[in-house]
Amino acid sequence: MSRLTHHNEPVVINEKANPYRDCIQGLANQPITVVRLLRDAANENPALVKQQKFNVPEIRDVVGRLVENRPRVAIIAGAPDHPAHLLDRPHALMAALRVWEQGGVPFLFHVPVICDGTAQNNIGQSYSLASRNTTATAVNITFEGHSYHAAYVIAGCDKSPSAVVAGLAAADRARAHRGDQAPVWAVFAPAHVLKGGEIPEGTRRLLDQVANDADAAGHVDLGGDIRENMRYILQCTSDEAFAGLLERARLIGVIDGAMERRILDELATATCDSKGGICAFNGTGNSSRTMLAAFGLTPPELELLTDVPPYEAVASGVDTLFSVFNRPEYAIGNLLKANFANFVRVHNATGSSSNMLLHLPFMMRHAGFDITIDDYQAVRTETPVPEIFAHSLTENRDTFVLARQMAQGQNRGMESIYRVLSDLGVAMDLDAPTILGKTWAERIAGLDNPVDLSLGDKSVIRATPVRQRSGVDVITGSFFENCAVKTSGMSDHLLNHFNNHVFIVRYYENEHVCNDDFAAPDLVDRLMKTDGVDPALVKAIVKRNGGDASTGMTARDMLAQGYLSFAFVIGGQGPEAYGMPEMFSPSQNLRHHRILEASSMLITDGRYSGVTKGACIGHMVPEAFTGGGIGYLQNGDILRLNLTSLSLDWLERDAFLDGREVPGDPAKVADRKVIFDQRHQRMSNRQLDVAACNVMDHVSNAARGIVPEMVDRRAILPWR
Incomplete structure (x- = not known):
């Protein structure tokens, strides 16, 4: 689905103010950061550079582009101490190459991302939501302080994507008031999905024994609870459940503290794939992925990744940005407004995270819109939606499986969701714009088979509702x-x-x-x-x-x-x-x-x-x-x-x-x-x-x- 294009004439952003032309200090300070970024990108991707006949620029080339007001694109990535961001570096470097090739000026900055799993059940959770507000402020400060035009965002987990959206939307709102700068455009590339782990065979035998011993001690409810949790793919969430179950087993004398510790350590060792990613359950991380796509901010090629994306996908994402420059109707604030009700419907139809009821008004209020959860409930009441996500961590229908089904052409991700809901009579606003420069109606035109029906019960997205009430x-x-x-x-x-x-x-x-x-x-x-x-x-x-x-x-x-x-x-x-x-x-x-x-x-x-x-x-x-x-x-x-x-x-x-x-x-x-x-x-x-x-x-x-x-x-x- 690649949309690789080259602009014959360099894009120049139409706006009254150009701080890099009018302020010598920025023009003197920033070019070295661009040169270093591109040198790193060239070293990482020598075949791409050779293929494109690309030479690493000298500082003079960067200065010229900044003075001309070529698009200044901030590539926003996360901190590598979060599993979702382990593959950000190669992704970001490919994006930098493409921005330069298209005539723009790439920059790169990172934001901290608290892992809610790591912070769970300890003082870290008291910093988790605060980090969302602080990250939004940090994104806004960097974006406005360095006068960027657009963002290519490698979005992470939990509340981080909402924070980046909010920071960019706040900049968009402030620029509309000032009136001398162009609006803010953004493309989001959600981090890849983490493949769920499996309980090692030896650990499984230990858990079976604990369950049997619990039964024998008259605690059949505990034995059953342990067996039930063993059906789940191994993720940090199922580990948390095992922690509670094993504590119960220790307190009734079925196991001792040493065995409890051994099993927990063995589970932790086997949980995460070495490539990292966003955990495969439909929590806030993947609900945020859904949110970004439902708002029309994510190109299909970048919506559901399972690894570092191929260069063609990254290039299509960058090209998407260049195709909407100088078109204010595709600025981030306008996409949020136009797709707000659509996202509420998609959120309910996919059974997504309750945390989004905090993050949705958070983003919209940063964009200047007077929205509360009353507006969310009003849309939900006006337009009831059925549940069309058969997501399951016990029946091989997690988000990693969803991503594989999309990669194999068995669904088209968010476009399939819009098509299914529309076919079911849900009043989706198909005239709403998306970052592709197309409406949803244009994107789903001709999508007669949104889900491969041959998948049957293996399909995560269902053309026939799972049940009528959800969300x-x-x-x-x-x-x-x-x-x-x-x-x-x-x-x-x-x-x-x-x-x-x-x-x-x-x-x-x-x-x-x-x-x-x-x-x-x-x-x-x-x-x-x-x-x-x-x-x-x-x-x-x-x-x-x-x-x-x-x-x-x-x-x-x-x-x-x-x-x-x-x-x-x-x-x-x-x-x-x-x-x-x-x-x-x-x-x-x-x-x-x-x-x-x-x-x-x-x-x-x-x-x-x-x-x-x-x-x-x-x-x-x-x-x-x-x-x-x-x-x-x-x-x-x-x-x-x-x-x-x-x-x-x-x-x-x-x-x-x-x-x-x-x-x-x-x-x-x-x-x-x-x-x-x-x-x-x-x-x-x-x-x-x-x-x-x-x-x-x-x-x-x-x-x-x-x-x-x-x-x-x-x-x-x-x-x-």
Whole structure:
């Protein structure tokens, strides 16, 4: 699908200002960086240079191009201490060669990328979301400070792609106000997909033995949970689940600490392919890949890579940029605006990460558009979409497989998704522009078979919906403004079972205490000894959820059958309190614990990993630290979840025991003020764990993307 072209006449950017012509210092300083970049590129790719009859330029050649206002293209790559960016260097050097060959001036800079897996379940998670805001600022500073025209972005994992989009979009918005510079154009080349690992045969035998020993010790639920997790491809996420399962095995005496350590070390050694890449699960990394393509920012040749791309693909990406220079309708801000609703639909249809509900308003507000998650939910409500992604880590349908299917011509990636949704009657805006200089209608014209039907159940993209309900929903309630639930992460059984369901609150002020409970051999006893839990409440809860506590069922039975349900609430994790870390570890422990998954849900003002499965509600606004109702909940409170009306309410206890359901707000209960004040003091003390320069102070709430105060205030443009 190569679009290799050469411009007969060099492209010159039309704009009033040219800092390199009008400021001798930049003209004196920057050419040596270009020459060094091209020399490195020539040394890395001698065959390409020879083939193109290309000679490494002297400084005079660079100076001439800068004075003429040829396109100054920033190649943005990531830090090599993140697995997704291990192959960035050869990719970036090929891009530099092509920019020069097309008459432009290439530059290269890198941004830091925190691996959310590495930061998981430790203090690093309090820096993870802050890194998104800081990276957006750093991209904007470098792009504006050195007056680049365009970007070729080797996009990485987690929240990093959203940060780069936001930084470039902010530059685009500022230039529109100044009026003397051209807008910002950008092409994104998402990093390659990481091939999932396999559990070594010896390690598999050890895990089988642990599962069998758990069965023999009377813990068949643990044995089953271990066997279930062994079905997954080996990724850092399945390793996290094994960590929780093996801790449970150690605490019940099935294994000792040495065996636990041995198995975990063997799993870690076998997890990542040496080439690195973005993990193959459909978490925030691959949801960001989907996002970039859905916004029309990614050429098909670069959408789903499994290795360093061939030169022809890189050249096509660079040529795409050169084809839209001096065409403001293809600037990054315009593509974001035109494709916003399309991305919401694609996000839901592909069952993508709940984290995108933070990153979407974050990007759009940096671009100047007044968008919150209310706009997301409005599009979702106006245009329901079915789930057309049959992504699975247990049935050989992960993102690496999706990339191979695209490479073999069995789908066309994002173009297939647009075609399928359009064919299913979803109101996609096919007139929206893309960076290719074509609308979506033009890109999918003639795509009569968007998916190779001969793949059958092996296909990741499905022309026939997997199910009718998917995506992420925005929930409102009696004690908060809004929060997010990943509907696509819940099975149909859980969606039905937890619809119009009541739960008993068990409250935690950090995830580590919650994890300790989940691993405890006496978990059921701990739950039944929760403050406020008494026989009258248990009987009322079980009856309300369709069971009968008078039949002699044990507490374990009532939990396993889902009649007795707990809401594990982890408060004080919001952006201002503690950087909004992911509660992935407790979510994995819940997901891979048969009793808990059947009975309970997690609630937090923090966030979850994009790969989270099960009943998990996050991003609660207002957060506890700023006085949100979640900070006033206490053990033994009653919550009612309704997934049809998308509501979560706190119910008055006395009325509930009397057979009535009266929604209310715990913050209005007189004696809760003392509880909240004590918690707030502990939150303030815990905030000192985070270095002062990365405390997220003066930011908007989660519904508005957690953007800096000034970004939030300037986001006034309508998007419709």
